[in-house]
Amino acid sequence: MSDRAPGNSQAPLVLLEQITKIYRKDTQEVRALDGIDLRIESPGMVAVVGPSGSGKSSLLHVIGAMDRPTGGEIVVAGRRLAALGNAELTAFRRNTVGFVFQTFNLIPNLTALENVALPMEFNGVDKRERRRRALALLDRVGLAPRATHRPGELSGGEQQRVAITRALANDPPLVLADEPTGNLDSTTGQLIYELLEEIARGRTVIVVTHAEPLAQRAKRVIHIQDGRLVS
Amino acid sequence: MVLLGLRNLFRAKTRLAVAVLLLALPAFLLLVLQAILTAVETHTETLKRNVDNSLQLRARGSMGHVNMQGNETILPQSALDTAIRIPGVAAVEQYLLAMTPTEGHNFAMIVGVNPGETRRLESHGEAGNPRIVAGRDLTAADRGQRVAVIGQGVARWARITSDNLASATLTLDLKRTHPVIFALERPPATLRIVGVYASGYVFGDMQLFVPIDTFREIYGVPEGISWLFVRAVSADRLPEVEAALRRELGEAADIIAPIAAAEFERTTTRAVRRFSAIGSALAAALMVIVVFFVTLINVRERTREIGTLMALGASGAGVAASFLAEALALAALGATAGAAVFAVAGSLVPGQLFGVAVSPFLPAQYKDALRGALAPAAGLGPSGAGWFLLATAFAACAGSAWGLRQVVKLSPVEAIRHE
Numbered sequence: 062m063s064d065r066a067p068g069n070s071q072a073p074l075v076l077l078e079q080i081t082k083i084y085r086k087d088t089q090e091v092r093a094l095d096g097i098d099l100r101i102e103s104p105g106m107v108a109v110v111g112p113s114g115s116g117k118s119s120l121l122h123v124i125g126a127m128d129r130p131t132g133g134e135i136v137v138a139g140r141r142l143a144a145l146g147n148a149e150l151t152a153f154r155r156n157t158v159g160f161v162f163q164t165f166n167l168i169p170n171l172t173a174l175e176n177v178a179l180p181m182e183f184n185g186v187d188k189r190e191r192r193r194r195a196l197a198l199l200d201r202v203g204l205a206p207r208a209t210h211r212p213g214e215l216s217g218g219e220q221q222r223v224a225i226t227r228a229l230a231n232d233p234p235l236v237l238a239d240e241p242t243g244n245l246d247s248t249t250g251q252l253i254y255e256l257l258e259e260i261a262r263g264r265t266v267i268v269v270t271h272a273e274p275l276a277q278r279a280k281r282v283i284h285i286q287d288g289r290l291v292s
Numbered sequence: 293m294v295l296l297g298l299r300n301l302f303r304a305k306t307r308l309a310v311a312v313l314l315l316a317l318p319a320f321l322l323l324v325l326q327a328i329l330t331a332v333e334t335h336t337e338t339l340k341r342n343v344d345n346s347l348q349l350r351a352r353g354s355m356g357h358v359n360m361q362g363n364e365t366i367l368p369q370s371a372l373d374t375a376i377r378i379p380g381v382a383a384v385e386q387y388l389l390a391m392t393p394t395e396g397h398n399f400a401m402i403v404g405v406n407p408g409e410t411r412r413l414e415s416h417g418e419a420g421n422p423r424i425v426a427g428r429d430l431t432a433a434d435r436g437q438r439v440a441v442i443g444q445g446v447a448r449w450a451r452i453t454s455d456n457l458a459s460a461t462l463t464l465d466l467k468r469t470h471p472v473i474f475a476l477e478r479p480p481a482t483l484r485i486v487g488v489y490a491s492g493y494v495f496g497d498m499q500l501f502v503p504i505d506t507f508r509e510i511y512g513v514p515e516g517i518s519w520l521f522v523r524a525v526s527a528d529r530l531p532e533v534e535a536a537l538r539r540e541l542g543e544a545a546d547i548i549a550p551i552a553a554a555e556f557e558r559t560t561t562r563a564v565r566r567f568s569a570i571g572s573a574l575a576a577a578l579m580v581i582v583v584f585f586v587t588l589i590n591v592r593e594r595t596r597e598i599g600t601l602m603a604l605g606a607s608g609a610g611v612a613a614s615f616l617a618e619a620l621a622l623a624a625l626g627a628t629a630g631a632a633v634f635a636v637a638g639s640l641v642p643g644q645l646f647g648v649a650v651s652p653f654l655p656a657q658y659k660d661a662l663r664g665a666l667a668p669a670a671g672l673g674p675s676g677a678g679w680f681l682l683a684t685a686f687a688a689c690a691g692s693a694w695g696l697r698q699v700v701k702l703s704p705v706e707a708i709r710h711e
């Protein structure tokens with residue numbers, strides 16, 4: 062079996078078929094995802110909304126190869142994730158997706174610049190090129206002057222901008238953001254959202270959000286409830 | 293990733309400081325034990341070199357000191373030629389001995405020796421290893437000259453230091469008596485002191501070595517031998533040599549086989565080796581435990597961060613490598629701190645520790661000698677240093693293994709969802 066999906070050139074960036082994710086603990090069973098079919102073809106912003114516990118994060122995690130689904134088939138950027146070994150999954154996470162977290166998750170003892178350069182380091186980009194590119198990216202979000210600051214010296218909004226920049230470091234076709242504005246006030250959240258919109262012009266951005274007004278600005282909104290998509 | 297690990301080391305400064313201190317202690321202990329082992333093994337080597345193949349001959353029933361009450365009989369000079377002709381004999385060394393009172397009931401020993409031959413120590417003749425600590429040794433040019441090399445005990449008594457050594461002299465008064473020393477009706481002799489040695493024990497440091505011809509002149513002993521050391525070509529031939537010596541010189545001489553290196557090795561060296569192996573293992577275990585807990589705390593504390601790194605495309609092995617680098621650097625810092633303390637206090641502690649921990653296991657006749665020999669020689673052979681590095685690296689790897697396993701087993705989601 063090949064890890065390439067048939068008809069590669071026509072294939073959508075993200076394709077989910079009958080995805081289930083079941084968490085088991087002792088005899089307890091939680092169906093976080095329950096038969097999800099999803100196709101995301103073109104670049105742009107896709108919002109995922111749904112009540113707490115509906116499976117939004119779980120969905121993002123299986124798409125980003127951070128977790129394996131219990132059943133079903135996922136193809137992202139022409140790669141069948143089920144066919145990839147651990148090393149290939151690592152490379153996939155490095156090159157194909159950029160992850161943005163609700164809690165920013167910057168490495169506290171590294172500067173903004175070093176945080177942004179980190180995924181490139183994992184990719185074996187040489188040091189000078191890493192620096193150059195990280196600075197250019199930080200400049201795009203207006204944070205070049207703060208390049209040598211550590212996360213603790215940045216505001217929440219600034220930290221999230223650094224985190225978004227970091228997600229773009231290896232220029233992935235897909236960016237996944239799990240409630241990126243959840244820890245920010247609405248004004249700052251608005252700014253972050255605009256930044257994601259801008260990014261989404263050239264690539265696919267899937268963003269989980271509770272903020273309905275933000276979701277409405279997305280090209281497409283996916284509703285999820287009890288692990289199922291609802292239209 | 294390695295660089296990342298090294299930087300992570302300095303994130304929790306207090307923890308780092310405590311961990312380094314906790315590592316420094318066993319590291320120091322490890323070095324001390326290695327130093328003790330090195331000293332004992334050096335001692336064994338000395339014994340093997342100087343003793344194993346040798347026999348000591350003295351005039352029958354006498355200590356052979358030319359001015360000691362009831363012990364003044366010495367071997368006839370002809371014993372030397374007799375011994376040399378015995379098959380299997382490699383070398384013979386002759387010595388003349390006299391005593392001179394110092395303070396109270398104490399005395400020093402004057403030893404006439406052929407310059408270049410082994411400087412033997414009274415009653416520790418088998419175990420002595422005197423090292424020159426100031427000035428120089430006797431040389432062939434000193435034959436017949438009024439010069440001497442003295443032990444540091446004698447130097448202390450005569451107030452001779454390395455500063456005034458250049459002009460130091462010592463006068464032997466042959467008429468002075470002592471409960472066991474009788475007077476010799478001979479003029480006093482002034483000796484120029486050219487060197488000071490340290491033997492490592494008090495009595496061994498109370499000797500003066502003078503060229504044997506000088507001794508003969510001063511004490512008026514044109515011929516005769518106090519001690520004759522006969523060295524066989526090999527330890528195997530020793531019994532044969534001993535039998536021949538008994539046959540030829542048994543009438544006139546007591547033949548003494550000093551406690552052999554093998555005996556020393558069987559008792560002392562083995563005891564010390566065992567002690568230092570156990571102690572080293574305990575110290576290494578302590579290092580392992582410290583690294584273990586520090587790594588575990590770090591992994592727990594940074595679980596989310598590990599997940600983040602993996603989400604960004606780091607491999608589990610890569611993250612584990614950064615933790616390993618951190619553990620290695622931590623162990624190296626601890627070892628360095630321990631080595632620094634060792635460099636400062638290392639000359640004092642081995643002696644103390646030896647006295648408390650090692651000497652109870654040793655035969656009585658070696659305790660003092662060894663303990664003394666340790667103090668100035670807190671050195672560490674290359675093998676000791678090698679063991680130390682190995683133990684440090686081992687502590688880092690073994691200590692961090694469990695934590696690293698946790699890292700590798702972690703999936704990015706688990707780590708990120710971790711609270």
Ligand SMILES: Nc1ncnc2c1ncn2[C@@H]1O[C@H](COP(=O)(O)OP(=O)(O)OP(=O)(O)O)[C@@H](O)[C@H]1O
Nearest residue numbers: 084085086091093112113114115116117118119120
């Ligand atoms: N490791 C786990 N073990 C057991 N159950 C889990 C685990 N992770 C998630 N779940 C459950 O799976 C369901 C979906 O969780 P998920 O985090 O995807 O929801 P969500 O939509 O992101 O919620 P929220 O909006 O609160 O972040 C929830 O019921 C949750 O309790």
Ligand SMILES: [Mg+2]
Nearest residue numbers: 117118119239
């Ligand atoms: Mg969630």
